[in-house]
Amino acid sequence: MQSPYQLVAKGSYTLKNVRLETGFEYDNEEVIHTKTDLFSVEIENGKIKNISPNNPNSNAIDAKGKLMLPAFRDMHVHLDKTWYGLPWQTLSPKKKTVKDMIAYEQEIIPGLLKTSVERAGQLIDLLQGYGTNYARTHFNVDPTSGLQSLENLEKALDNKKDSFGAELVAFPQHGLYYTDSVPLLKEAVKLPQVGFIGGVDPLSIDGSIEKVLDVTVQLALDHHKGIDIHLHEVGESGMKTINYLIDKAVENPELQGKTFVSHAFALAHLSPKEAEEIAEKLAAAKVGIASSVPFSGKVMPIPTLKKYGVQVLIGNDNVQDYWSTFGSGNMLQKANLISELYGYRTEYQLSRALEFATQSIIPLNDKGEEQWPKTGDVADIVLVDASCSAEAVSRMSDVEALMNKGNLFWKE
Numbered sequence: 001m002q003s004p005y006q007l008v009a010k011g012s013y014t015l016k017n018v019r020l021e022t023g024f025e026y027d028n029e030e031v032i033h034t035k036t037d038l039f040s041v042e043i044e045n046g047k048i049k050n051i052s053p054n055n056p057n058s059n060a061i062d063a064k065g066k067l068m069l070p071a072f073r074d075m076h077v078h079l080d081k082t083w084y085g086l087p088w089q090t091l092s093p094k095k096k097t098v099k100d101m102i103a104y105e106q107e108i109i110p111g112l113l114k115t116s117v118e119r120a121g122q123l124i125d126l127l128q129g130y131g132t133n134y135a136r137t138h139f140n141v142d143p144t145s146g147l148q149s150l151e152n153l154e155k156a157l158d159n160k161k162d163s164f165g166a167e168l169v170a171f172p173q174h175g176l177y178y179t180d181s182v183p184l185l186k187e188a189v190k191l192p193q194v195g196f197i198g199g200v201d202p203l204s205i206d207g208s209i210e211k212v213l214d215v216t217v218q219l220a221l222d223h224h225k226g227i228d229i230h231l232h233e234v235g236e237s238g239m240k241t242i243n244y245l246i247d248k249a250v251e252n253p254e255l256q257g258k259t260f261v262s263h264a265f266a267l268a269h270l271s272p273k274e275a276e277e278i279a280e281k282l283a284a285a286k287v288g289i290a291s292s293v294p295f296s297g298k299v300m301p302i303p304t305l306k307k308y309g310v311q312v313l314i315g316n317d318n319v320q321d322y323w324s325t326f327g328s329g330n331m332l333q334k335a336n337l338i339s340e341l342y343g344y345r346t347e348y349q350l351s352r353a354l355e356f357a358t359q360s361i362i363p364l365n366d367k368g369e370e371q372w373p374k375t376g377d378v379a380d381i382v383l384v385d386a387s388c389s390a391e392a393v394s395r396m397s398d399v400e401a402l403m404n405k406g407n408l409f410w411k412e
Helices: 098-129 148-159 184-188 202-206 210-221 236-249 265-269 273-286 302-307 331-340 349-353 389-395
Strands: 005-009 014-028 030-044 048-051 067-070 072-077 132-140 165-171 194-200 227-230 259-263 286-292 312-314 381-384 401-403 407-409
Touching: 005 227, 005 401, 014 067, 030 067, 030 349, 048 194, 067 389, 072 098, 072 184, 072 286, 072 312, 072 331, 098 132, 098 148, 098 202, 132 148, 148 165, 165 227, 184 194, 184 210, 194 202, 194 210, 202 210, 202 236, 210 227, 236 259, 236 265, 236 286, 273 302, 302 331, 312 331, 312 389, 331 349, 349 389, 349 407, 381 389
Parallel strands: 072 132, 132 165, 165 194, 194 227, 227 259, 259 286, 286 312
Antiparallel strands: 005 407, 014 030, 030 048, 067 381, 381 401, 401 407
16 A cells, blocks of 8 residues: 555645534533534644634635544554555464464564565555554564564654654563563663563463563663553453552552553453452553453453543554454544444544544543644644544544644645
8 A cells, every 4th residue: 555645735834724623512411513613724843833713715725624633643553563565364263372373473574574664664554544643563572573673663664754653662572581582672672762661461471470570660660661561361360460560650650651551351351340449540550551442352441441540542453464354554443443332422422532543632621622723732633524523433534634743644
């Protein structure tokens, strides 16, 4: 797939006929409609310089009445290893465990690395086509990959630097000790471009929750990095790992707001009371959850996590790769799916669900007051063929244009 966009403007310019949300319309206390109006929006030095009443007769770039929303952010994806761009393949029924997949990766990664720059670029194009301009992307650090996954990923990101940004997670997919990955993680954590370090299923892969998390936490503290642990384990070991990370964040305030559990599927097996108890602990320790939804017929307790103030990030995770073929790359689809799973059907609920695509930024606050965009905001924007946020989520509306730090790209 080639980039669906063409660069239209950068630097200083103005858009006219921009549709922005201005408030809610109520029937008694129930939101029944989202009010919008057309505006002119001035861009300068990668930020929103001014928002003014619409001037349809100006020579500004015509936004054609499209709805302006915050650009979307995919907060859990693996750009470094994908089948995307290769002929269609499905998963093998023989590879059922994480250790099965590790063995498989050890076989295929040398071949995949030969074309990973190009395929990562194609995957970025796919994400951008759906309005995403930023991702938290993991890259393998393991004896098979060395640091070549990082090197190739950085090349792909550099090729997209005007239209796409990312934060990088050094991810020992093959276990810290199951394969000899500790030296590589220690090397990667020193790099300034690496913001987070990860891990995977410490008990089932490496045989010890404490041993894995202790070394991960210490490396994060020593180098001022965040933590993002992939946790597929359920039951006692899954919950013990989550609680151990909570304890570490409480002991080390520097980790609070920078520590995440990805997947955290153990939470989907809890009773409502247990889910509330762990949500309260996660929120108090400022440990976030980076979730993919749904999985294996189980539904994560996202509303409970949000109720207690847990930071919940959403991503596509796998997009046509050998772990899963279901990731679409479309963050609006994720918001739509969450709405369907949790019964978010009203105008108000659907408008709130947009936060799962934008990672918390939405145009109107809970009272219907304008909160985005504001003068001085970074100009990370999409123009969507929808009348309001609720429609965009419900109908997974087409994205017509993407703006990254003021660089405007329009679909050809």
